[in-house]
Amino acid sequence: MKIAFLVPAYNEAATIGDVLERIDALGIDRQIVVVDDGSSDDTAAIVRAYAAEHDGVLLLEKPNGGKGSALRHGIPHVDADVVVIQDADLEYDPAEVPHLVAPIESGAADVVYGSRLSGGRAQRAYLFWHMVGNRFLSLVAGVLFNTTLSDMETGYKAFRTEILKSLPLTEDAFGIEPEITGWICRRHLRIYEVPISYYGRTYAEGKNITWRDGFRAVWVLLRVRVTRAG
Known part of the structure; x- marks a missing residue:
């Protein structure tokens, strides 16, 4: 694929x-779509x-609007069987992508989440309250959508491309993560999790997500749960 x-x-x-370079080191048939979200650096x-x-490397440039805005801008340009959301900060190592997409390639899954919280892979000891927030949001998703996802907020997700393109996404910032989860759960898609390594950054090293994004995530999950569309 x-x-x-x-x-x-x-x-x-x-x-x-x-x-x-790490993506190309995989030696796979690939497309890379980078969406520069109004960067002020190089x-x-x-x-x-x-x-x-x-x-096979496409650069899209747009004014700054947030992670969700960047993803929504790039999705229509994807031309492949499977799409992986790959953050640009190396918190997630592209070397794990073959492991991540295996359940899709075998025909078992429509969507695969790379879980930082299920154990079995290298994990940087990172922010305690960040971990608590991730577990809480995964619990909320479980209650609302009757799912057992351990890491709803993970930045490493793989999709059959037609699935991602069909989701009615509207969030501009980090709310895109719970919005994706809400819609794939609403549609009763085949969701798998695999353990992944996580090389997390501190706020001093450039991490941007804050506790305010957690409140937004809860609201987004509730909105998707009660909306009629989908």
Whole structure:
């Protein structure tokens, strides 16, 4: 299967080149779609230079609007069997993508979540309250949608492409994560989880998500649960 890597990027000049090289080191049939979300550093220039020397790399540029906005901007440009959301900050290692997409390639899954909380892979000891928030949001998702997802907020998700393109996504910022989860649960799709490594950043190192995004996530889950559409 051809795999598309959808990469939202905002001021990730320090890591975006490494991300691109690690994707190509997999040696798979792939497409890379990088959405530069109004970066003020050299993110776009680095991707543009890489694309000039490598086929199948598409750079999209837009004003800053948030992760959700960047993903929604890039989804229509995906042209592959499977799409993986790949953050540009190397908290998630592209080397794990074959493991992530295996349940889709075998025909068992429509969507696969890479879980940071199920154990079995290397984990940086990171922020306690961030972990608590992730577990709480996964619990809320479980109660609302009768699912057993352990890590609803994970940034590593893989989809059959037609599934991702069909979701009625509207969120601009980090609310895109619970919105995706809500819609795939509403549609009773085949969701699998696999354990992944997590190389988390601290706020000093550039992490952007805050407790305010947690409140937004709860609201988004509730909105998707009660809406009639879908």
